[in-house]
Amino acid sequence: MSVSERLHPGVNLGATDPESHEAAEEVVFGFWIFLMSDLVLFAVLFATYAAMSVQGIAGGPAPAEVFDLTAAFVETLLLLLSSFAFGFAMLAMKYRENARSVLAWLLATGVLGAAFVGMELHDYYVMITAHGAPPQASGFLSAYYLLTGTHALHVSSGLVWMVIMAVQIAVFGLNTAVKLRLMRLALFWHMLDVVWIGIFTFVYLFGVVS
Amino acid sequence: MNWELIFGQLQWTSFVFAGAILDPSLSEFIASGAGSIAVLGAVAVVILLTVKRWWVPLWRDWLTSVDHKKVGIMYMVLALVMFARAVIEAALMRAQQLVAYDSAGFLSADHFGQLFSTHGTIMIFFVAMPFITGLMNYVMPLQIGARDVSFPLLNAISLMLTVAGAILIMISLVVGQFSTGGWTAYPPFTGIEFSPGEGVDYWIWAVSLGSIGSTLTGLNFAVTIYKKRCPGMTLFRMPLFCWTTLCTSILMIFAMAPLTAVTVMLALDRYAGFHFFTNGDGGNMMNYANLFWLFGHPEVYILILPAFGVWSEVVATFSAKRIYGYTSLVYATMCIAVLSFAVWLHHFFTMGQSANVNAIFGIATMVIGVPTGVKVYDWLLTMVGGRIRFSTSMLFLINFLLTFILGGLTGVLLANPGVDFQVHNTLFLVAHFHNMIIPGVLFGMFAAVQFWFPKAFGFRLHEGLGRASFWCFAPGFLLAFFPLYWLGMMGATRRTYMWSDPEYLPWLALAMAGAGLILAGFAFMVTQIVVSVRQRDRLACPLGDPWDGRALEWSIPAPAPEWNFAVLPDVTSRDAFYEAKQSGQAYRSPAAYEDIEVPRNTATAPLIGLFACAWAFGLVWHIWWLVAVSFVLMWAVVIVRSFNMNTVEIIPAARVKAQNEAFLAAARAAPGVPREQEMTSDNRGKALPEALTARAGAVPAGRAVEVLS
Numbered sequence: 001m002s003v004s005e006r007l008h009p010g011v012n013l014g015a016t017d018p019e020s021h022e023a024a025e026e027v028v029f030g031f032w033i034f035l036m037s038d039l040v041l042f043a044v045l046f047a048t049y050a051a052m053s054v055q056g057i058a059g060g061p062a063p064a065e066v067f068d069l070t071a072a073f074v075e076t077l078l079l080l081l082s083s084f085a086f087g088f089a090m091l092a093m094k095y096r097e098n099a100r101s102v103l104a105w106l107l108a109t110g111v112l113g114a115a116f117v118g119m120e121l122h123d124y125y126v127m128i129t130a131h132g133a134p135p136q137a138s139g140f141l142s143a144y145y146l147l148t149g150t151h152a153l154h155v156s157s158g159l160v161w162m163v164i165m166a167v168q169i170a171v172f173g174l175n176t177a178v179k180l181r182l183m184r185l186a187l188f189w190h191m192l193d194v195v196w197i198g199i200f201t202f203v204y205l206f207g208v209v210s
Numbered sequence: 211m212n213w214e215l216i217f218g219q220l221q222w223t224s225f226v227f228a229g230a231i232l233d234p235s236l237s238e239f240i241a242s243g244a245g246s247i248a249v250l251g252a253v254a255v256v257i258l259l260t261v262k263r264w265w266v267p268l269w270r271d272w273l274t275s276v277d278h279k280k281v282g283i284m285y286m287v288l289a290l291v292m293f294a295r296a297v298i299e300a301a302l303m304r305a306q307q308l309v310a311y312d313s314a315g316f317l318s319a320d321h322f323g324q325l326f327s328t329h330g331t332i333m334i335f336f337v338a339m340p341f342i343t344g345l346m347n348y349v350m351p352l353q354i355g356a357r358d359v360s361f362p363l364l365n366a367i368s369l370m371l372t373v374a375g376a377i378l379i380m381i382s383l384v385v386g387q388f389s390t391g392g393w394t395a396y397p398p399f400t401g402i403e404f405s406p407g408e409g410v411d412y413w414i415w416a417v418s419l420g421s422i423g424s425t426l427t428g429l430n431f432a433v434t435i436y437k438k439r440c441p442g443m444t445l446f447r448m449p450l451f452c453w454t455t456l457c458t459s460i461l462m463i464f465a466m467a468p469l470t471a472v473t474v475m476l477a478l479d480r481y482a483g484f485h486f487f488t489n490g491d492g493g494n495m496m497n498y499a500n501l502f503w504l505f506g507h508p509e510v511y512i513l514i515l516p517a518f519g520v521w522s523e524v525v526a527t528f529s530a531k532r533i534y535g536y537t538s539l540v541y542a543t544m545c546i547a548v549l550s551f552a553v554w555l556h557h558f559f560t561m562g563q564s565a566n567v568n569a570i571f572g573i574a575t576m577v578i579g580v581p582t583g584v585k586v587y588d589w590l591l592t593m594v595g596g597r598i599r600f601s602t603s604m605l606f607l608i609n610f611l612l613t614f615i616l617g618g619l620t621g622v623l624l625a626n627p628g629v630d631f632q633v634h635n636t637l638f639l640v641a642h643f644h645n646m647i648i649p650g651v652l653f654g655m656f657a658a659v660q661f662w663f664p665k666a667f668g669f670r671l672h673e674g675l676g677r678a679s680f681w682c683f684a685p686g687f688l689l690a691f692f693p694l695y696w697l698g699m700m701g702a703t704r705r706t707y708m709w710s711d712p713e714y715l716p717w718l719a720l721a722m723a724g725a726g727l728i729l730a731g732f733a734f735m736v737t738q739i740v741v742s743v744r745q746r747d748r749l750a751c752p753l754g755d756p757w758d759g760r761a762l763e764w765s766i767p768a769p770a771p772e773w774n775f776a777v778l779p780d781v782t783s784r785d786a787f788y789e790a791k792q793s794g795q796a797y798r799s800p801a802a803y804e805d806i807e808v809p810r811n812t813a814t815a816p817l818i819g820l821f822a823c824a825w826a827f828g829l830v831w832h833i834w835w836l837v838a839v840s841f842v843l844m845w846a847v848v849i850v851r852s853f854n855m856n857t858v859e860i861i862p863a864a865r866v867k868a869q870n871e872a873f874l875a876a877a878r879a880a881p882g883v884p885r886e887q888e889m890t891s892d893n894r895g896k897a898l899p900e901a902l903t904a905r906a907g908a909v910p911a912g913r914a915v916e917v918l919s
Contacts, residue, residue: 026360030433033463037425040467044504048475048486048497056485056492135484139492142484146475164849177855 008032010187011090013179016097020176024183031184035191038154042195045150046202049143053207056139063140063207066131068123072204075119076196079155082112083193090186093179099169102182106169109189110162113155120152148199154192161185218833219408224386237318240302245384274811276362278347279770281369283666285344286659288369289337292376296332297732299325304690304725308718310708322707323390324409328379330393331413334509335420336376338647341655342516343368343427346455349662350431352763352770353449355440355779360433362809363851368423368430370819375419378826382412386830389413392705394502395476397487397495402480408830410480414473415826421469424512428462431455440762442781446540449761449784450533453540454519457547458512464551465508472501477829496561503554511550513647515543517654518585521607524657525589527757528604529596530885532785535588542581542588549578559627560634568627575625579618586611599885601757602676606657609684610649617645620695638698641691648687656683656735663742664756664895668768669749673889675738682731690724693717751895753877758885758897760788765796767873768895773806773861776870791899797877803863803870810859814851818844 006021007014008028013021053063089105092098124145127133135145165185168178222228226245229238259265272280303325306317317325351359359365382388389409391400400410435456439448448456476498478484485493526533533539555563555571589611598604620642623629633639656679664670694702697717702709709718742749754768762779763770765787777800783789790796821844828836882898883890 026433026437029437030360030429033429033432037429037463037467040464041471044468044471044501048471048501051494051497052486052492056494058485058490058492060492135478135482137491139485139488139494142475142478142486142492146478146484146486164852168853171853172855175855181852 011094011183013094013183016094017176017179020179023176024180027180028183028187031187035187039191039195042147042150042198045143045147046198049147049203052139052143053203056143058138058140060138060141061131061133063144063203063210066127066133066141067204067208068126069204069208071119071123072200075116075123076200078112078116078119079193079196082109082116083190085109085112086186086189090182093174093182097174099174102174103166103169106162106166110159110166113159113162113189117152117155117159120148144203147203151192151195151199154188154195158185158189158192161188215835216833218828218831218836220385220831220833224408224831226384226386235318236316237321240317241321248380248383270811273816274813276358276366276809276812276815277772278351278359278362278365279666279774281365282344282347282349284369285340285347285372288373288376289340289344289655292332292336292340292379294732295380296329296337297728299329299332301725301729303329304718304722306707307709308715308722311712311715311718312710313708315708317707319707320387320390323705324388326705327389327392327395327409327413328382331417332376332379333647334393334513335417336372336379338513338651338655339420339424340372340376342458342513342651343372343424345520345655345658345662346427346431346458346516348666349658349763350452350455351434351438352665352766352774353452353761354435354438354443355762355775355781356434356438357774357778357806358809359430360438361430363812363814363857364426364430366812366815367818368426370815371419371423371426371822374819374823374826375416375423377823378412378416378419378830381827382409382416386412394506396502397476397479397498398489398493400476401488402483403488410476411830414477414480415829418470418473418477419822419826421466421473424462425466425470428459428466431459432463435459440775440778440781442779446537447781447784447786449519450522450536450539450543451516451519451761453543454515454522457543458515461508461512461515461547461550465505465512467505468501469505469509472498472505475501496558499558499561500554503557504551506557507554508550510646511546513651514654515546517651517658518543520654520658520661521589521610523761524603524607524661525592526785527661527759528599528601528607529593530599530758531592531596532760533588534591534594535584536784538584539588542584545581546578549574549581553578556625556630559630565627572625572627572630576622579622582618586615597885599888601660601889602671602673602680603657603660605677605680605684606653606660609680610653610657613645613649613684613687617642617649620645633698635703636698637694637702637704640704641694641698644687644691644694648691649684653683653687661757662763664749664751665754665763665768665770667746668752669742669746670751670756670889670893671742672738672745672749675734675741679731679734679738682727682734686724686727686731688724690721690728693720693724697721748891751893753873753880753895755787755897756893756895757888758788758791758899760785762787765790771869773808773866776800776803776866791897794899797874799871799874803867805863806861806866807858808861810857812851812854812857814847817847821847 006025008025009032010028013024085105085108089102089109092101092105133141135142162185165178165182168181172178223232227242230242259268272284275281302317303322306315306322309315347359347365351357379388386408389395389400389405389412391405391410391413395410395413398404400413435448435452475484475486479486479488479493485491487493487495487498489495522533522539553571553575555567556575559568559572589607620638624633624639624642660671660676694717697714700711700713702714751768754766755764756768757764762781765779766775779786787796821840825837825840825844828834828840877896880894880896882896883893884898887893
């Protein structure tokens with residue numbers, strides 16, 4: 001099969017670095033499967049939340065009373081912008097092979113991602129102190145904290161991964177192994193966007209409306 | 211000095227031996243005895259390794275290896291060790307139920323509860339899962355003509371996480387108590403309110419480690435099958451065992467995640483006061499049942515599908531005939547895999563949902579009988595007109611066909627919600643699922659061991675002792691579990707540690723006798739392995755094809771070389787090696803050899819396993835410093851490894867060539883044995899092609915051949 005026939009979803013290196021493209025086939029496919037399994041985990045958490053946000057309120061605060069839509073909207077923008085920045089990092093990696101600009105874009109991604117996690121922690125703080133809504137208050141809140149917390153944990157581990165990749169770019173330059181890892185990190189990061197869109201729509205918008 | 215900072219909730223009374231001192235009773239003595247066996251067993255292994263100077267080889271050649279064949283063998287060893295424990299627990303439970311008529315028996319209720327919980331948890335997560343995973347590890351890459359799995363290190367990490375979970379369960383024999391909540395650990399009983407001790411935490415973390423390991427395995431094997439098949443090996447040329455491995459892998463990818471989620475939720479309830487499954491405060495324990503069985507039912511097929519693959523290989527090989535209805539078997543496997551996600555609710559028909567919901571899931575459950583029926587007919591029709599050899603594997607297959615159908619029929623009974631309401635939570639159910647898992651999965655794995663052992667170690671297993679173990683296992687199973695159907699119909703509930711109905715006694719006695727026979731079968735099996743190792747020269751089959759095999763794994767020496775295939779094969783049909791033998795194309799020298807790249811050994815996986823085990827132990831006993839330190843170390847190992855860019859080594863073509871040409875020359879020179887001498891010491895692993903045997907007129911086709919050694 002020619003190189004062009006073996007494209008995988010996402011950034012492909014076929015045109016600029018055929019050797020890495022060849023190596024990417026197996027690992028990127030494997031990572032897609034991992035993401036699929038990870039999404040099943042989120043699906044289970046969403047389903048649990050769906051049940052508990054209706055039946056698990058138990059006299060405690062209801063969704064509309066505790067959610068701050070403005071904060072959630074800003075968080076959405078931060079996370080989407082960070083994904084946008086990561087897209088530029090990948091383009092810099094693919095077309096310019098310039099470690100410095102990849103690092104700069106990664107830094108932008110990381111700062112936006114960290115701001116997202118920081119805002120979310122602040123949300124939690126407000127919910128617990130101002131609204132009396134810790135995860136122990138009701139089944140609904142347990143499910144809410146688990147769903148958003150799992151997402152925040154994913155974002156945080158993505159940030160750690162990003163730091164490690166920055167070090168690896170500095171140490172090894174953009175060799176095949178580093179490129180493939182960046183490609184997988186990018187997929188991971190974009191998947192977290194998709195999950196967050198689900199959370200923003202289903203948990204926040206839907207929760208405040210109903 | 212605050213000891214709790216250092217030891218968490220661990221106290222000297224946590225050790226099992228303290229129980230025997232503080233409360234001397236038979237039950238406590240048995241617990242202490244089991245603890246002592248675990249400790250003495252560990253000490254004996256340490257002494258053996260030291261005396262024989264095996265520490266270095268163990269570390270260098272096995273624990274740090276990422277070779278799929280060695281990983282597979284280690285999985286199988288783990289499964290056998292854990293099987294020894296869980297089968298003895300089963301016998302203890304049978305004995306307790308026998309003597310506990312109108313009396314308390316010799317086990318306390320709590321001890322009995324721990325026994326059925328560890329028995330179920332171990333048998334599913336640390337016997338059946340490692341068995342099938344080990345087998346898939348060893349066989350699948352060889353059958354698709356690959357040199358290894360796609361991610362060898364990840365494979366070793368899966369193994370070590372599973373081992374960490376198993377070690378955690380073994381530790382629970384000595385330190386503290388295990389859960390009494392059964393292998394399904396239903397809350398609210400397993401919540402902190404009703405099970406405040408460490409037992410449920412042992413269950414949670416052992417199962418979580420195994421679950422993560424299995425997710426990674428599924429991912430790895432699916433990618434391997436999609437991306438690493440040798441040239442010409444289209445999906446529809448794969449041996450059926452590879453198809454079942456693929457379906458099982460897909461099930462693992464989708465089904466293990468709900469288990470991980472549900473154990474985390476239960477842990478949050480217990481550790482942090484969340485309300486997922488509590489009584490009140492918005493908790494809903496039926497969500498646990500849903501999520502658990504969303505994993506649990508596909509899990510049943512994760513276990514049985516590889517066994518179906520084994521049966522397909524065994525029946526074709528020992529009938530000396532192409533498998534009947536290959537395509538229908540593939541589609542049946544796929545149907546089962548898909549349907550397995552549509553039936554989980556039949557595990558809780560009594561939950562209280564509407565009758566229509568029950569009806570839908572009942573029908574879906576019965577529908578699974580259709581593809582399974584297709585498979586049974588295919589296996590039967592493979593035997594029709596074949597030249598059947600009654601080897602140990604084949605005996606297990608015939609026993610499987612007979613008993614599995616009965617188990618399937620009781621499954622269809624249970625799929626009817628009306629019937630299920632009557633026998634729910636009785637021994638009828640216990641009999642049913644043992645009837646599926648023992649003759650199906652467990653005996654399937656035993657048959658697989660008999661079948662592929664020569665490939666892995668270069669010598670056959672002693673046939674006579676194999677048959678002896680079969681003739682204990684098969685009737686032992688019938689005796690041990692068919693009375694339970696009857697008891698269940700009489701209303702005997704499961705997990706009950708004492709009785710008052712005298713009518714139960716004869717049936718319990720029969721079941722006890724069956725348990726004894728099963729133990730005898732296991733003893734024969736261990737003896738068989740020991741005797742075979744001693745007689746390995748007589749049983750040797752270095753030429754690699756003792757059974758006149760059909761797929762690629764039989765075309766290479768036994769034991770398989772590190773690189774599997776000196777040159778990647780080029781496949782043009784199903785049953786590639788068998789066809790090559792028939793047309794005289796087998797054992798030909800390749801045109802050229804190339805250098806082979808293999809992954810280097812690494813300490814990464816065993817270190818991750820070690821820290822994962824310490825992490826879980828810390829969580830069980832609330833030793834928070836240990837939790838933090840081992841968690842950091844676990845990820846530090848991963849990060850350090852990611853900076854190592856020198857992870858492969860090259861085996862020079864000259865070495866591959868020398869070894870492979872020597873093998874091929876020996877194979878070509880060997881006369882080959884006809885099938886009727888398969889079990890004699892003449893069988894060095896080169897089969898006389900059947901076409902030639904038939905021409906010589908040695909045995910007329912259609913006649914069964916007796917092969918007792």
